[in-house]
Amino acid sequence: MAVRNPWPGIAFDAWVLAFEASWVVGLRALRLAAGGASATAEAQRMVGEKIDAGLAEATPGVRRKLLWENSARLYGVDAPV
Secondary structure, X not given: OOOOOOHHHHHHHHHHHHHHHHHHHHHHHHHHHHOOHHHHHHHXXXXXXXXXXXXXXXXXXXXXXXXXXXXXXXXXXXXXX
């Protein structure tokens, strides 16, 4: 039995993900453009999502910086900038 090449399926899945993401962005933009209470709620939700994503991404970087600074102090080496 021949082994199937997984890349066409991966490429299609990536295309679908990009299409769906752009669709969501468009729907959210329409809601914001409409104004009103739903636009306010959507804007607050979007800001909260951005803060959560930023904290999730910053945490490993902060941890890495602290580890390097402690290693530099303990072992007398220069920490990378």
